[in-house]
Amino acid sequence: MSQAEHFKTLILGSGQGGKLLAWHLAQMGQRTAVVERQWVGGSCPNVACLPSKNEIWSARIAHLASHAAEFGTMNGSVKTDMAKVRKRKRTMVDREVSFHLDAYKRSGAELIMGTGRFVAPRTIEVQLNGGGTRLLASDQVVLNVGTHAAIPDIPDLAAARPLSHVEALELDYAPSHLVVLGGGYVGIELAQAYRRFGSRVTVVEPGPQILSREDADAADAVRRLLCDEGVGFLTSTQVLRVDGQSGKKVTVTARSAAGERQIEASDILVASGRIPNTTGIGLEKAGIELDDRGYIRVNERLETTAPDVWAIGECAGSPQFTHVSVDDFRIVRDNLAGGTRGTRHRLVPHCLFTDPPLAHVGLNEREAERQGITARVAKLPMSAVLRTEATGETQGFMKVLIAEDDDRILGFTMLGSEAGEVMTAVQMAMLARTPYPIVRDAVITHLTFAEGLGALLSNVAPRTKLDAL
Template identity: 70%
Template sequence: MSQAEHFDIVILGSGQGGKQLAWHLGRSGKKVAVVERRWVGGACPAVACLPSKNEIWSARVAHLVRNAAHFGSLTGAVKTDMGKVRARKQGMVDREIAFHLNAYKESGAELIMGSGHFVGPKTLQVALNDGGIRLLAGDEVVLNVGTHAAIPDIAGLKAARALTHIEALELDYAPSHLIVLGGGYVGVEMAQGFRRFGSRVTIIEPGRQLMGREDADAAEEIQRILSGEGIDVLLNAQPVSVHGVSGDTVSVSVRTLKGEEKIEGSDLLVAVGRVANTAGIGLDEAGIELDARGFIRVNERLQATTPGVWAIGECCGSPQFTHVSVDDFRIVRDNMAGGTRRTDDRLIPYVVFTDPPLARVGLSEQEAKRQGIPARIAKLPMSHVLRTEATDETDGFMKVVVSANDDRILGFSMIGSEAGEVMAVIQAAMLAGLPYPKLRDAVIAHLTIAEGLGPLLANVPPRS
């Protein structure tokens, strides 16, 4: 084996947390190498968060234009040019690539495009994308390899060449009938987006509700909204087999409570979960252990089982959100410098970018019950928030979980306009340990969506 090039830090994968760490360490004078096999900046700016929200916004514009007459604007026939939708998205991706390349240049961290494979402890062999091999060794190594879409073992599915979110965002046409396997967060976002582009859409969900981690009332409200836009939703529907080829004609046979039925469509999107990108990269050669699900085993400081090895983001089981990967970066950054940052004391929010969006932070009602935590629950329909009278955005509700023993806010969920922004107010209050009456009695600007927090919190039952 040839002599390895030595670096202070070698980072495998250029996702959100890994690149932030690389730029920080590079600016600090460390010799840093980042190995990335495909996407400069990782999946988020290239094929996931940003591109999907870009196209979802285009779908929202199409929806508003089609319904413009309701607001007094008269238009002619409306048609979506999916080529332009994709071009707009790609223009954004290109700008992101340029930004990332400049950030690497300015930080001094070296970006190496190629596929990395461990050949020993803290030693990577990299097959370069433009040919050749490099051998890299680091005093410390960080794994930031992410996840990929799971493809379930269903007869005929692989042969059907189904879309994942990556391929779906490259379509230059609206499928005549898109079948979506999976009613989770990605599935419902993509289903609504393509419905608004003009596709007929059917969601097939094996569970008893959409978005299985949410309270039943939230899942029912999202289903009502999607059904109101003409999306067919099949629950308790277990896929049995797939026939045909996505992009031509495809059918999915499902087993339901009423028996077996066949759903016929033109295109098939699989959105049933994620699998860690930990197979085939030589982790056993480096002595790096995986857990039972195939994720890198780490402690609460994000240290792997091998000394000098860290992991960031989805590949080590962190919640699958870009903002969590950013916080993982902060934890590893500080702990590399001798700090004591941990992952088990975080308050993690998230937003599902349906329209209206779903946002949540802290405990849901069902989680509080499952954990045996006494709680008081209050809800407020969005139709009772005065701003929605002006905007006609009356779908959804706000919901708060408050401790039954004191006045701490334990959790908040919302389906409604600007849900993510309103949730941030509750998150700040929770982080500050603010008792809910302080926020209930705050003077909040009129006419805003956040103004609804006052009447919501006024609905909290008194302590018994």
């Protein structure tokens, strides 16, 4: 083995948490390198969060334009130019890549483009994208290798060359009929977007409801919203096989309690979960263990089973959100400096970027019941929020769970315009352990969507007399 170049810290993968850590450590004077196989800055700015929300926004503009007459604007027929939608997205990605390259340059961290694998503890061999190899050793290693889309083991599905979210965001046409396999967050967001671009869309979900992690009322409301826009749903439906090729003609054979049926389509999108990028990178040579799902085994400090090796983000089994990867970065950063931060008890929000969006933080009703937690539940239809009288955005509802014994807010769900922003205000109250009456009685600006919090919390039932004594 040739002589290795030595670094203080090596980071395998340039996702959100990894790149932030690299820039921080390099600015602190440590010799730091990041090895990235393909996407400068990771998947979020290139093929995931930002590009998907970019195209979802284009779909929203198309939807608003097609309904402009309802607001008094007469603009004739509406047609989407998908090549321009893609160009707008690519222009944004180019800006993001330039930003990241500049951030590496300013921080002093070295970005190495190539495929890395462990050949010994804390030693990585990199097959450079431009040819040749480099051998890198370090005092400490951070793994930030992410996940990729799972392709279900369905006969002939792989041969049909289905789209993942990556390829779906590169289409320069709207499929005549798009079949989406999976009713999770990615599948539902893209189903609505492509319906608004003009595609016929059918979502096939093996479970009894879409958005399986959400309460039934939230999932049902999202389904009704998309049904009203023309998206078709087949739940409790198993795909038996796929014939043809996505982009040309595909036939999906599926089975439900009603029997077997065939769905003729032009394109097929797989949105059936994620698989960690942990195979083929030599983890066994570095003493790094995986759990039974293939994720890197870590403790609450994000330390792996190998000394001085850490893992960040999705590959470590963290919730699959960019904002969680950012918090993972903070945990590792502080612990490398001698801190004692961990992942336990952190309050992780999430948002489904449909239009209107679905946002949630804390416990939902199903989780509270599973944990044996008694909670008071209050709901408010968005039509009762005065802001919607002006905007016409009356779909959805707010829901809150309140502790029975001390008036803490345990959880909040909102399906409605600006749901993510309103949810964040509730999250701050939860972090401060603020009793709900204080939020209920706050003077909130009129006319805002957040103003609905006062009416929602006014619907909370009082404590029982025994608790109140």
